Amino acid sequence: MKKSPVFSELESLLSRRILVLDGAMGTMIQQYSLTEKDFRPDFLKDHSIPLKGNNELLSISRMDVIEAIHLEFIHAGADIIETNTFSANSISQNDYDLSSFTYIDQMNRTSVVAARNAAEQYYREGGTRRIFIAGALGPTNRTASMSPDVNNPAYRAVTFEGLRKAYYDQAKSLLEAGAEMLLAETTFDTLNLKAATYAFSELFEERGEEVPVMLSVTITDASGRTLSGQTLKAFWYSMAHSKPFSVGLNCALGAKDMLPYTEELSRIAPHYTSLYPNAGLPNEFGGYDEQPEHFAAVMKSYAEKGFLNIAGGCCGTTPDFIRALSEQIHGIAPRQKPVISSALRLSGLEPLEAEEGSNFLMIGERTNVAGSPKFKKLIVEGKYEEALPIARQQIESGANIIDVNFDEALLDSVGAMRHFLNLMASEPDIARIPVMIDSSRFDVIEAGLQCLQGKGIVNSISLKEGEEKFLDQAQKIFRYGAAVVVMAFDENGQAATREEKERISVRAYNLLRSIGFPAEDIIFDPNILTVATGMEEHNNYAVDFIEAVREIKTLCPGTRISGGVSNISFSFRGNNPVREAMHSAFLYHARRAGLDMGIVNAGMLAVYDDIDTELRDAVEDVLLNRRSDATERLIELSAKYKGTKKEEEKTSAAWRDGSYSERLKHALIHGLDEFISMDVEESYADLGSALRVIEGPLMDGMKIVGEYFGAGKMFLPQVVKTARVMKKAVAVLEPYIQSARNAGTTYAQKTIIMATVKGDVHDIGKNIVSVVLASNNYRVVDLGVMVPGEKIMEAAIAEKADAIGLSGLITPSLEEMVHVARMMQEAGFAMPLLIGGATTSAVHTAVKIAPAYRGAVIHVIDASLVAGVLSDAFGSGRENYESELRAEQKRLMDEFYATRSTHKLLSYVESYSRRWMAPEFSAAPSFWGTRPVINLKPDQLLNYIDWSPFFHTWSIRGRYPRLLQDPVVGEEAKKLFEDAKQLLSVISAESLITPAGVYGFFPAASDKDEIVIFHPQDPQKEIERMPMLRQQREKEGEQVYYSLADFLPSVDSGKREPLGMFAVTAGHDSEILSRKFREEGDEYKAILAAAISDRIAEAFAEFLHELARIDCGLQKPNQYTTEELIQEKYTGIRPAPGYPACPDHRLKDTVFRLLAVAENTGIKLTESRAMWPASSVSGFYFLHPQSKYFAVGKIAEDQVQAYAQARGETMEEAEKWLAPYLSYK
């Protein structure tokens, strides 16, 4: 199909500058204060319905007004003007009883004429800019993917077909009248827009010419999504198939609120992008004050960031706004379209991206009348709403995509597909994932596609009925914007052998590619056929499939492969243990060959390594056709496994036979919450008091948990699961407790205030302590992170606290803790103060914090100890405990001062004279300056994860993987690890975490102990100085006293060597994920998610460091294994500000400035220089092969003086930041 010449005209202009779109037609019309008469052309003067407000009619009745408005916008600088046709479609005009084609056609045609007249007037006036006329198409006033009737969520006020026709008619009139491009704007329902692009595609095909199509979506601030619930990325994945000329955002938000969305769209869309916001966001009282200059300044900042190709204004933007915009963006280079890698990108309300080699996608199979008798029964009986939980259950079990099938003779399959998909769309937790529409009937498939706003998959089409039908169906699917499963069938039937599977797949691939079907949207299903049937010709079916998978991946590049996994084991129906083992073993081998996804019962898959070895060997003999008697042997063995599961279930259900006290104990000890509500209610009914339930069976259970925990028979992860159950139990009792309170009965419970101190964002440890406290029946008031002392004081008073717990990870937090202790002293408190966090210590607590406060100050070294500590602090032996505590702290203080006096420090001058003299070294990075790293998926970092610290978070010590075999903690560590891996796979599959990073290289040298940084393009131009600290504490037999400055050449030598810097984060989504679990009451998963995010950030740092070494030619790709990376076998170091070699956290300021870290990654620094999100790492790369990690240790006053002078600050300021390192205070 030929392209209209407007494409090349626009592209030529867009290569040089940002084009300007006009502003708000509606706002301008209102300025004319028109009356009903103005809205009535002669032929409607007797129309029975008021027409004022039907702006499109003005193109007919007051064309002079519309022309004048267009001309004003052109004079203001608009290059593209939109026709006055936003609602000139049969659906919107129905409100005015003007939906007949005659009216619609006339509105659109005269509107184009009005725009052309204005453009021609401009040319007549001598205007030289090319003015483009875009036919504007609004979203209509109905939505295809939502119900207007809240009592009937499956109802739709408009169908896809109705929308398609309305858009087709409007677009046809616009183009015939001379519109040069189409602009489908203010999209609030993606399914409406899909109908529009479907219509455009048909129209272009009929006309034999394609014109540029601009798409524009509306995101609301209220939900951060489209009005139909999609995230921006999900929206784009739904529409990418239409290959628009441009895609952008308009309406609902003012310019400044568009930043995250315009940035994201600019990054993910390989087309031109547009942005035309409202003139600001109204406040809740409807007021709005934004001025054109402010609007234009914000738009200019986006242009400078490289986000824009086309810019304009929406509601409220008058010609003054467009003029200011045009002036501000003049001369700024347009955005460069990014190249986006090929991947299968699907969406529900949220996106799902599957790049080659990414995690296996599970397709839930239970919402299938052919596969689930339960589902079929509900659907046949018309109980659609009752069938929804089956979909939900699949998703909760890990399904990434949900297969929906209504191929059943007794059903109206078309109606059932529509009804169920519409119902699913109203459930946010189901609608978030993509749908696979599964049917052997194409009319059912089309009905399904017309209900999906997301990008789904069609399952399936084939060459069974020849090429013509195959291509016709494929063309339609492409137009609807879905991916497709192609079954290995042709006119001769089903492919069984490897050769047949390959031949048919290649034939289908070539046909699909010939009509432009994207390779990444083709999914082959080469037929998983049943093995172990007793027929010899079936014995090699699994091998044939696996080998075909490998071959098809090579022959049909870019495609994906799927299959119905349960087919493989039909011979063993009724024996689930054997079937599960077969599925698991088959997937293990097929995945290694390249199988990307499979239809499985997501809740029933054995772990390959957990399959009994004897069974696994027998199953693999069958699957891999390793011996002729494999089937007989498996049949023989299967009798042994038949019913195993049921027996296990029976045994595992035996605990339900006990009394409610026994059941509650069991549930608490084993972390089982399934029956907790029922059991708690039963105990309440029996005991008649919430207090008795808590103090009786619940506390009995918790005491056992406490004993087991203390004796090392239970571990922290289990305690956290226990806490989850306890929390649910208490929630059940909450109404009863409340009524008891109202009746005057009080329930004595100690209240603990928990907070991460001001300036610090790290909260995993604090959260674990909170959970342990809650599980020990303390009432925890968690104030969160970055909590100022004043707020802690207020909360302590308001909540009548019995103790306060302070947490912090970074060294400045230590000073803040002292500050809070002083505030507590001044407030006259005497309650215990708990101190915890990675940098805290018993010594610091004794020396610095305890003397500042009269109450007991207790350093809690480990979360597992907190309950015992508080039990002592509140118990009857409280006085003895406090006295022992104070005695111990006095001993630590005395020891500290005594030891300190024995540690000799060299003078700063002497330590500098004994600096390390670096042998000459040279490295040349492949680039200078900064480089952001985006679009990195968590699973690309898996191999870089050092798991040991993950276990340390949970108080499980030792090195991974050895600790998994530990006789004491091994079993629990394995469970924890499994949970972590499972969550990690969900995080990867659903992109729940979006890591971001930036790194760079700068020419650098050292001037004494200062690192001097030079401009990346001009190694003589100094841009920054960083004073570093040097070791001073005397070391016996050691001649060298290190500073990081030693690892760079002296500035006097004239040499410059690269100093690397980096900052990475697991992203803000990691915080959101953790918070989501916490809000759902699942503290275990919340902590798990936070601990995994920390690992991902660290892994990212490791990954990036490797990349940096490769960039500098110091390492080859894949030179080191994960273990070798963890052991730092490579050369060079990456010290982080705040850590021993460079303890001043303020060095992060330099990293953040030079790498524009905030802009590139979203990481922010608190006033204490903690990074937010907490799962972030930043630091330096020193490349010298002999550079090494060291601890600066204690420093003397002479060095602090020099340091303060070099930084241009007072001694007091320097001492504040270096407090833990001072030898003299």
Place this chain on the structure above:
Amino acid sequence: MSHEHNVTSSHQITPDFGLHPRLYSWLVQYLKLKEPVIIEAREMGCADDSCPIVETIFSIVQGGDKQYFKVARAIKNISKNDIYFSVQKQVG
């Protein structure tokens, strides 16, 4: 010209709220409200007549505290999804 939003309607929402029978229960569910609670809703449409955007602003009074919560849709059209996603965005 200023770009003002017009208040188009105002209601107090109760469990038997006539215009939208499920709205009260969704708000209580997703905002984790505990009764007694007073919920008032105000619809505001864009002052640009041709703009399709209407917002509903809820003011929620509970235990002496007042909080605001916005949904970008007219009251009668608010779906469970709207409440769910708006809570995610605004309440976290």
